[in-house]
């Protein structure tokens with residue numbers, strides 16, 4: 001009984017740690033990309049997405 005509860009607690013903790021790890025990696029990746037990619041490349045990518053989705057542009 002106690003062992004099962006401990007097992008459950010350990011599993012819950014590792015899932016939470018996994019979620020924190022994944023979010024941290026995603027966040028760091030976002031900051032790295034936003035900080036290091038050339039602004040013109042970001043602009044071109046956003047522009048392409050706008051055209052691909054049929055938004056009015058130029």
Ligand SMILES: [Zn+2]
Nearest residue numbers: 047051057058
């Ligand atoms: Zn355009």
